Amino acid sequence: xxxxxxxxxxxxxxxxxxxxxxxxxxxxxxxxxxxxxxxxxxxxxxxxxxxxxxxxxxxxxxxxxxxxxxxxxxxxxxxxxxxxxxxxxxxxxxxxxxxxxxxxxxxxxxxxxxxxxxxxxxxxxxxxxxxxx
Amino acid sequence: xxxxxxxxxxxxxxxxxxxxxxxxxxxxxxxxxxxxxxxxxxxxxxxxxxxxxxxxxxxxxxxxxxxxxxxxxxxxxxxxxxxxxxxxxxxxxxxxxxxxxxxxxxxxxxxxxxxxxxxxxxxxxxxxxxxxxxxxxxxxxxxxxxx
Numbered sequence: 621x622x623x624x625x626x627x628x629x630x631x632x633x634x635x636x637x638x639x640x641x642x643x644x645x646x647x648x649x650x651x652x653x654x655x656x657x658x659x660x661x662x663x664x665x666x667x668x669x670x671x672x673x674x675x676x677x678x679x680x681x682x683x684x685x686x687x688x689x690x691x692x693x694x695x696x697x698x699x700x701x702x703x704x705x706x707x708x709x710x711x712x713x714x715x716x717x718x719x720x721x722x723x724x725x726x727x728x729x730x731x732x733x734x735x736x737x738x739x740x741x742x743x744x745x746x747x748x749x750x751x752x753x
Numbered sequence: 754x755x756x757x758x759x760x761x762x763x764x765x766x767x768x769x770x771x772x773x774x775x776x777x778x779x780x781x782x783x784x785x786x787x788x789x790x791x792x793x794x795x796x797x798x799x800x801x802x803x804x805x806x807x808x809x810x811x812x813x814x815x816x817x818x819x820x821x822x823x824x825x826x827x828x829x830x831x832x833x834x835x836x837x838x839x840x841x842x843x844x845x846x847x848x849x850x851x852x853x854x855x856x857x858x859x860x861x862x863x864x865x866x867x868x869x870x871x872x873x874x875x876x877x878x879x880x881x882x883x884x885x886x887x888x889x890x891x892x893x894x895x896x897x898x899x900x
Contacts (some may be wrong), residue, residue, distance in 0.1 A: 650801050652834070654887035668834035668857070672803035704798035708835035708885065710846045710856055 623691060646737035647673035647729040649680075651709070653741065660747040662719035667709040669739075673731040677702035680729045684711055687722040713745075714739065721745045755788040805881040805890030806832035806839075815896045820872035823865045826899065831859045832884040842875040845896075856885070 653667040665684065671677050677699045684693040691714055699705055709725070717723070723745065728738040811827040818824055830836050840855045841864045850864055866878070879894045 648798075652801055653888055654885060656887055657885075664856075666835070666837070668802055668884075668886055672798040672800075706802050706833035708833075708834060708858055710854075710885075 627712070642735040644675055644731075644735060645670055645673075646735040647677055647731045648663070648738045649727050649729045649739040651725060651727050651739045653743075656711055658746045659713065659723060659743045660749060661713050661721070661745050662715040663713045663747075665711040665713060665743070666727070667705060667741075669709055669727045670704075670706050671699075671729045672704045673729065673733075673735070675731045675733040675735075676701055676703060677705060678730050678732050678745045680705070680707065680727065682709065683725075683726045683728075686717060686725050687724075688717075691713075691717060691723065715748070717743050717745045717748075719748060755819050760776055766787075772891050781838040782887075796892055799856050802832070802884065802886060803833045803888065806830050806836050808839075808880050808882050808890050808892050810880060810895060812895060812897075813893075815898070817900065818868060818869050818900045820899045821872050825863045825865055826878060827861070827863045828880055829859075830855070830882055831856050832882075832888075833858060834886045834888075836883045837883050837887070838859050839880065839882040842878060844879075847876075866897075871897070 640643060641747065648671065650670040652670065657666060659665065669680065671680055678701065680697040680699060682695040682697070684691065685693070692709060695708060713723070722743070723743045725741045725743065726738055727740075728736060730736045759826070807830065809829040809831070809866060820884070828839070828841065832841060833859055836855045839855065839860065841862075843849045843850075843866060847870055853860075853862065865879070875896055875898050877894050877896050880892045881889065883889045
């Protein structure tokens, strides 16, 4: 009888050890732009940022930097611990950036487990006349 | 005699103990591989925005109206990434409505459609919208019969 109990305990322990819980991992961050998007000065940076984390996303920061440092912006979004969020990127680009100037967009997410992840997109000013189709 | 009697139960007890613990050894070997690091892939969400805006029309179904006044068609639009543009089309195109560019995640608008010109006839309308990732949505066409 005791051997049966031991065997039951062993099976239960083994089953508990195979619980398919994954180790905590950094958030998934994805900055998205449409294929037709072109950066102009003046103009707008129009896109979307997607973030996912099973432990809950705590914050999402967005920064924009032009290569000549004349265009700089930062934004911090506090999220409510949702596992998943999509937020619009809508940034006004000032006039005066020359064609060929690089603008770097960095989205960085921090989850409640303390992990961080980021996604970086490098855009290039293609025109100095605003177009929005 | 006493020693002999003492030894026999002791041997039996040792045998029982050995038999009891012998079951643990294969069990422990079974548990060790089961308790190895779990590096399974994390769960995934619904994923990034891959669909166009959600456009709700009101009236959304074929309808019958009197020929007096104006029919207001209400559009309620939402998109997680942001609504880039929105068009409202009436067929036949007796009225033109400009393309709206809300650049917001939710948007509501009402379009006035004068009814007198469609007296004893019908017209149709639909809406088309796209989000800033260029995902497009076209609603069903609604037929309005004017008395």
